[in-house]
Structure formats: C-alpha cells, structure tokens
Amino acid sequence: MKIGAAVVDRVEEQTFPASLHAITQDEELLDRRVGSLPPGFWDRASGKFQFSCHSWLLRVDGLVVVVDPCTGNGRRLGQAPVFDDLDTPYLERLAEAGAPAEKVNLVFSTHLHHDHCGWNVRLDKGRWVPTFPNAVYLFTKEEYRRWDPANPSRNPNTFNPNVFDQCVRPVVAAGQARVVAPPYQISSSLTIEPAAGHTTGHAMLRLVSEGVRAYFTGDAFHHPVQFARPELHLPGCDDLAVATETRRSLVKRLQEESAFVLPAHFPSPHYGRLGLDDSEVCFLPGGAP
Template sequence: MHIGDVEVVKVLEWQGEYGPARTIVPGSPPELWADNADWLAPDHWNPETGGIRGAVQTWVLRSEGRVILVDTGVGNDRDRPQIPLFDHLATGFLGRLADAGVRPEDVDVVVNTHIHYDHVGWNTELRDGDWVPAFPRATYLIPRADQVYFDPRNAHRRPPPRTEHDQLRREGSLLVYADSIDPVLGKAVLWEGSHRIDRHLTLEPAPGHTPGSSVVRLASGGDRAVFVGDLLHSPVQVLEPQHNSCFCEDPVQAAATRRGVLERAADTGELVFPAHFGGSGAAEIHRDGSRLAIRRWA
C-alpha cells in the first residue's frame, strides 16, 4: 500500500499459533476472547485450542529513494532455548524479501523498534561460522536505552530473575545480543530522545515493553501511520489496553504507553501497524464512546 509518498510492503517470515492466548496476554479475561470470537478467528485466535495466532514480519518502507526495514524477525540458525518454536528456525525470508524487490545490498536503513529476539534476528546471518551484518550497506537504528539494558556487561543492573521462565529469558537475551546486536554495532546509530529518519519518518520512544521500546511515525501529505512494534500482540489489547503481554519488562509503563499511542492514533487518524498481527496486519482505530475499537482492517 501507499501512505502518502511512502510505499509499505509486508514481508512475512513466519505465521501460526504460538501459545495460549491467556498466557501471552495474561490479564485478559476469557470473555474478552469469547465475545469477539467472530472476528478474532481465524487470523488472531483459535477458539478450539485457545491459542493466539500471529505473525513475525518485516515492514519494508520505500521513502525518499531509500529502502528501510522496520524490524527483522527471528532469523535462521539461532540458538533460542527460551522459545523452542523458533530455535534454529529455517525460513526463506531473504527469498521473500527478494520477491518484494529487495536484495540485501539494497537496504539503506534497518530499524529495530526494540531488542527482542523476534525483532533483530535478520540483522545478521551466519557465514563461515561467524555472524555478520545481513544488510552490508545499511545503517542500523537501535534504541540506546535497549542497547545499554541488554548489554551483557550491564546484566548486574537488571532485576534478578523471579522464575525459571525469567531465567530462560535472561539467558536467551545474552544469545540474542551476541548473534544479532554485537555484530552490527559498528554500523549502528544508538539513538535517544527521538530520531528523524527522513522527511516522512521519525522514531519516538514508547517505553515499557522494553526500556527502549519505540514506534516509527509516518506522516506524508495528509496521511498518517504508526508502526508500534510490540505495543500490541493481539487486537484485544486495542479493546482493553490495560492488558500487557507476558513479555513486557515494565507492565505499568507498558500499559500507559499503549493507551497513549492508541488514543493518539484514534484522534489523529494514524493507521496502526503492529509487528505480530496476522491477516492484513494493520488497522484503523477509533473511539467507541469511552472505549477504543477497530474501525476496519487496512
């Protein structure tokens, strides 16, 4: 699709069911899913299993003559013990990127909305036993707050793990940093505050999911969009923004950020592009009385 003068293409890496819905969005009541089953299924929820459905995808933006990737998925060949579903994944993602007219050497900018394994994986690829940048000409835009937070040298500053799951995530984040962040730091801009990519695109902080979690805002002509990364894992979080995913580092801040971003989208007509929605993947949000709702899918 085109948003003003910017072309937006979705390139899928993986799609399917990845966990129980009320485990992924733990505060959500069962009736929130059941009452909306007629439109959540089949792209976002499987009523028979109670499983959440979604996608891992990259948004390709062509803006002012440059190719910009927003998030880079899981990547192939990775040790991911914290999530067996994606351990040593092998997909044809680069082939799908080529089908969209993008070769690795065509990419000018890579945006990581935050540092989680499913947003930074194709930053690199494995060649002759070494992790090297997958996009040799690109500048990698990484939130400084996340780079500092996930840098293994700063592990002592992070809260101690409370559960076995927390420990697995902690160990997994070390692997993610080693294979997907450290090899591209020489090509990275560690931004803070905000960062203008070009005349149409700006990066802004949206903390809570991670300390450096961010959104990409697009404004071109009279058209508006916002790429929200992991502020949303399911459309039920549009209806009730107070419900976080189980992956949020700071739940209170994440919920406040989510509500603020969605209310701005509803009030200004921004088209919302989450990282993990199945189906069309983008939605128009509006106010329905005192609540928020999805007006239509884009």
C-alpha cells in the first residue's frame, strides 16, 4: 500500500496460533472488542489468535528500509520450539516485494528480541554474517546496552539467549551498526521514537508523508484488545508499568493524529486505525491511506 509517498509492504516469516487467554480471559470484553474483527484475531472455540511474524518494508525518501527482520533460519533458541530450526523463504519473499537483500539501505529493529532482529544475519559456512551487505543497521542506545553481555547490569532473559552475540555482534564487526538515541531523524519522513517498557530500549518508527501518519510499533501492542485496555499484556515485559503507560500514550496519539498503526504481530489485515465505539477505543482494521 501507499502511505503518502511511501510504499509499504509486509514480508511474512511465519504465522502460528497463540493463546489470547494469555492476554485476557474476559469473554465479555473479547466479544465486545474482538468479536467483529476478522477471524484471525480470535477463534472462540480454541481461545487463540493468529500470531503473525512479519517485517515491514518501506520505500521512501530514496531509502529501502526493513523494520523488524524476524527470527531467521537455522536458529536454535531452546525455549520456544515454534521458532527453532526455521527454514522459510523469507529472503525470497523480500525480493519478490522488490527488495533483494543487497538493495536494502537501512535495517531497524524496534527491539532485540530474537523475532525482531534474527534476519540481521544469516549463516555462511558456519558463521553468522550480515544478511544485508549494503545496509546500515540502526540500534537504539538503551536497547543495545540492555542486551550487551559486557553490561554488568544486563537482565538475562532465557527466552532470548545468545541473540546479541548472534544477531548484533557480527553487524558491529562488519562496521554496519549505528547506535542512536531516540528521537532520531532518519530522513524527512522517518523518525525513531522511544516506546519503552516491553524492553528497556524498545522504540518505534514514525512515518509522516504527504500529511499521512503511521507508526510501526513493534511489540508495544500484540493484539487489538490492548487498545481498549492498555493494561493487558503478554508475559515477558522488562517493565510492565512503563509498557502500559507507553500503550496509553500511543493510543491517545494514534487517535489524535488519525494515524495508521502497523504492529509486528497482528493477523490479517495486519494494520489499521483507531476509532471510538460507545466512548471505548476500538480497532478499525485495514483501510485506505
């Protein structure tokens, strides 16, 4: 789709069922806020929704930008089997969308959980090397520090083992990393802005083009029910109180700006805007920019 002058594509790695009851078991809330959404957002019988793992591909201001490059092939995490030993045609899908790896200029990870930075690298003769040979990789300062094993106050996370060494260090060694402090202006249309809580340095990408606004929000939201109830969450936040406040402020901003929200894990149609229904925030999936 086009957002202003920007061309935006979604590049999928995989989709699998995940428990919506891990976020909320309030059936009345689900019926009210999710029941009318497309079926991937809630299967009543199983209590699951379709958890999409995808990247957003942007072409704007002469740049080709990949946001949140998923988990990657051939990785063994040992905690979440659905992510282990993947063998997906992700790079082929990226090329089909018009962005073969060598044409990518910028790679931005909203945070450094494995499913947002895995394709930073690929295996080459047993070594992890940068997937995008001509790209600058943007990392936020706080997120980089949060996962760096050299940081003595680093908070270990068994769900995310070895990701810094595998997915960040090879990029640094290749001279392709740039560590920035949000807010950071990438171009006239793109800005990295803070959105902390899910992880310490979690950030988002703001797009403003020809008067249209959109936010690539990573894991600030996992499911639309969180627009109505920002205190709801999937387990695993670094700071739940901060994550909740981030969601509240984002809901307000999305409404005030009539902006598109493009999260990292929503099922089809994967993006939308916010509205009001009986004074309660609701998700309006899809829609033309």
